[in-house]
Amino acid sequence: MTLFTIDEVRKSFTNGEVKEEILKGINLSLREGEITALVGASGSGKSTLLTISAGLQPTSDGQVIFEGKNMTTMSSEQVRKVRASKFGFVFQFAHLVPFLTVEEQLMLMLDVSESRLKKHEQKEEVNRILKLVGMDHRKNSYPNLLSGGEKQRVAIARAIIHKPKVLFADEPTASLDSKRSKDVMLLIRELTKTLNITTLMVTHDEEMLSYADQIIKMSDGLILQNVD
Template sequence: MITIENLEKSFQFGSGEDKVLDQVNLSLNSGEITALNGVSGSGKSTLLTIIAGLQNATNGKIVVDGVELTNLKESELRQRRASQFGFIFQQSHLIPFLSVKDQLAFMIETAGRKWSRKEREEKIDAMLEAVDMMKHKDSNPNNLSGGEKQRVAIARALIHEPEVLFADEVTASLDSKRSTQVMEIIRNIAQTRKITVLMVTHDEDMLQYADRVVTMKDRKIIDA
């Protein structure tokens, strides 16, 4: 599904250079949950955001489903992110003035899904049922707990039926019970829908939900 070849990322400062990724090679299989693990500063989140097309690499190649992302124009990359990818981050980043159901409806529109109104409503209800948030369908984010907001963020990331889900430290701000609930939801939906998942975590307890663990250290992959 995804192939990364000789990926490098450097930042320039004055006459110096700070390399944050160094010759990274990795393949992600379709329908598999892969966890990026490692200490803070090892390059995990940088690697995820580059693969997701949220920032550019300095060198290297990323191929997603046969398409080389590094060859795409910004407009093409933006459309691919919106339609093919889903994103969940440590903070839910919900739109404060939209209800739970409207958060999902907005994502459907952004992804360009040409579903009928009935089909859209059925998919929204089914997704909210899957994350146990149907009872909060008409609620606004400021009336939700942290765990509830993260479940809405999961629903929003998956409502448009993406092929790849990127999850960056999604349980970092949750207690152990809510972390377990969130990861079980992600795993169950990903397995049911055959979604490729790349998640970044430093929480050893969350690694049990991955099919494969990739360890990073000093800007490189040391164990895949």
């Protein structure tokens, strides 16, 4: 089932008298329970496409349709609420709060997403998610005691704790070695399938493409190839 549709999306910037087109009319459909990977050289527009899809910056033209609603016509507050409740984010670096334990990182995310769970229910959910990503034994640890792979697992747990519909992953394995990269991608793929999440991922690592259901190759703001 298609959850997310990007319809003729364009993005341009004006630098003095020069207009630079970053995206030149992108059309893309994202399906539930699938990973879509955006690949291409630096400057191809893939990160811009991800941030526009996530409502982190506006389009210059075109529409982003999520659950049948046009996000490009929503107010900034409406978009913020969609991001907080429906979207999860994983970046190249885990960006964990250094003075919070693993458990507290996830509890904070539940607060930000305005979870309706009671406190004891939140703790139960945190324990469940940490077990799901294999980090329940580290729930009382601080980030400085975690390995790079463990930090990314916590970041993924934090991204899915509020049951998002869409997971945005921007170079999620770029800071990891080969083994940890594969472990993290296996985890993202497993969670995408079991939780029926729609995952949009930017990557430079071609080895990670084997985990994707759809591969979008971009160049100069255009889609060159769509591989299912």
